[in-house]
Amino acid sequence: MRGEGSRVWDDRGRSYLDARSGVWAVTVGYGRPDVVEEVSRQLGRLSFAPLTDAASPVAFDLAAGLVERLPGDLGTVALVPTGSEAVDTALKFARAYHSAGGDRRRRIVISREYSAHGSTYAGSSLSDPDRGLLRGIGGRLSGIRFVPAPYRYRCRYCAEAPACTLACVGVVEEAITAAGPDRVAAVFAEPVPGPGGVLVPPAEYWPRLRELCDRHGVLLAADEVVTGFGRTGRWFACDHWGVVPDLMILGKGMTGGYQTLGAVAMRRHVSERLERRLIPHGFTYSGHPAACAAALACLRIVHAEGLVARAAAGGARLLDGLRRALAPCPQVGEVRGLGLMVAVELVEDRASRTPLPLRARDLDRLERDLRDRGVLAFVDNPVMLAPPLVVTDEEIDHLVEATSAAVRALGERARG
Numbered sequence: 209m210r211g212e213g214s215r216v217w218d219d220r221g222r223s224y225l226d227a228r229s230g231v232w233a234v235t236v237g238y239g240r241p242d243v244v245e246e247v248s249r250q251l252g253r254l255s256f257a258p259l260t261d262a263a264s265p266v267a268f269d270l271a272a273g274l275v276e277r278l279p280g281d282l283g284t285v286a287l288v289p290t291g292s293e294a295v296d297t298a299l300k301f302a303r304a305y306h307s308a309g310g311d312r313r314r315r316i317v318i319s320r321e322y323s324a325h326g327s328t329y330a331g332s333s334l335s336d337p338d339r340g341l342l343r344g345i346g347g348r349l350s351g352i353r354f355v356p357a358p359y360r361y362r363c364r365y366c367a368e369a370p371a372c373t374l375a376c377v378g379v380v381e382e383a384i385t386a387a388g389p390d391r392v393a394a395v396f397a398e399p400v401p402g403p404g405g406v407l408v409p410p411a412e413y414w415p416r417l418r419e420l421c422d423r424h425g426v427l428l429a430a431d432e433v434v435t436g437f438g439r440t441g442r443w444f445a446c447d448h449w450g451v452v453p454d455l456m457i458l459g460k461g462m463t464g465g466y467q468t469l470g471a472v473a474m475r476r477h478v479s480e481r482l483e484r485r486l487i488p489h490g491f492t493y494s495g496h497p498a499a500c501a502a503a504l505a506c507l508r509i510v511h512a513e514g515l516v517a518r519a520a521a522g523g524a525r526l527l528d529g530l531r532r533a534l535a536p537c538p539q540v541g542e543v544r545g546l547g548l549m550v551a552v553e554l555v556e557d558r559a560s561r562t563p564l565p566l567r568a569r570d571l572d573r574l575e576r577d578l579r580d581r582g583v584l585a586f587v588d589n590p591v592m593l594a595p596p597l598v599v600t601d602e603e604i605d606h607l608v609e610a611t612s613a614a615v616r617a618l619g620e621r622a623r624g
């Protein structure tokens with residue numbers, strides 16, 4: 209196996225356009241000598257530096273580089289090894305924040321349906337129960353409540369209405385009120401849930417969520433593990449709506465897939481309060497020098513090569529191409545997306561919007577069909593595409609052609 213740009217080759221030498229970006233992680237492309245060199249140079253210079261000793265200049269450089277890109281006063285960054293550990297850390301910080309402010313009753317955390325927040329116990333507990341991450345394990349962490357996420361196509365409140373009623377924000381407020389507003393610590397949410405189906409919220413959702421959290425003294429934690437670092441056509445998805453969360457959770461694309469790294473960015477009011485009450489927290493491999501070097505290289509490349517704008521333009525081309533190519537296919541209910549994350553929702557028919565029933569062998573066939581056409585995609589319902597930010601226009605056109613042909617063939621099989 210090897211990779212270069214947006215493509216990977218299997219052991220038989222066949223090449224595929226990787227529209228999964230590994231697992232939503234590859235940004236600057238595979239096989240970049242510049243990233244490899246910077247990581248290797250760092251390993252040669254200093255291969256390990258415990259963050260507790262504050263001895264790693266590369267970690268400080270990275271923190272400074274992140275703060276420069278992060279919105280608002282997200283000015284302090286805690287580095288951890290993975291996205292899941294960043295979620296875990298953010299949950300601890302959210303509760304510790306209230307406790308440090310003398311408010312020990314605020315323990316409840318609100319999460320949303322369709323969410324994916326990782327595989328630690330906290331991440332699994334915060335993820336949609338239907339993901340099955342706690343199967344056979346027992347109950348979730350205590351104090352987590354779920355509310356619906358904005359999912360316009362299948363909204364239980366206003367799917368049939370001509371315009372979104374924002375009832376999906378109203379239910380967050382209802383959940384806060386039901387729990388007791390002085391008992392809620394935080395709302396955890398992905399700006400655009402990716403693995404849950406690329407659910408692009410209405411433009412007013414995040415500003416309203418921000419306002420609601422402020423009104424009730426609840427922290428807003430945005431999980432940008434998938435959406436951060438250019439994926440949606442802005443540096444961070446929250447930038448689309450001018451919203452600054454209190455905690456921002458980062459991972460995946462931060463190192464473009466070259467190393468493993470996660471982070472929690474905090475607004476000043478959070479870091480100042482937590483600094484007064486330092487909690488023992490950290491992982492052996494928090495902010496490993498090689499990971500920091502990879503992240504610094506990726507930050508530089510994303511900026512220098514204009515990959516954020518590239519994701520916006522490439523994403524629009526992908527969305528538009530798929531919408532046109534799939535318009536005649538009655539089994540396609542909706543094609544939606546933001547930047548380089550796009551979903552194709554499959555239905556029995558457009559009038560009923562009933563999800564197309566897909567057995568394991570239908571999904572296998574679709575996956576094989578896509579591979580035969582040289583594409584790796586997230587094959588489920590919806591089918592999801594998220595190529596690296598360096599994907600070229602020619603590759604996007606190929607992706608449109610291959611995906612629409614495979615989906616049309618699936619539709620024909622479904623119609624018998």
Ligand code: PLP
Nearest residue numbers: 290291292324325326433434459
């Ligand atoms: N948050 C979101 C939104 C994710 O999609 C994931 C993983 O898919 C995670 C957190 C966990 O990240 P990691 O797998 O790097 O631990």
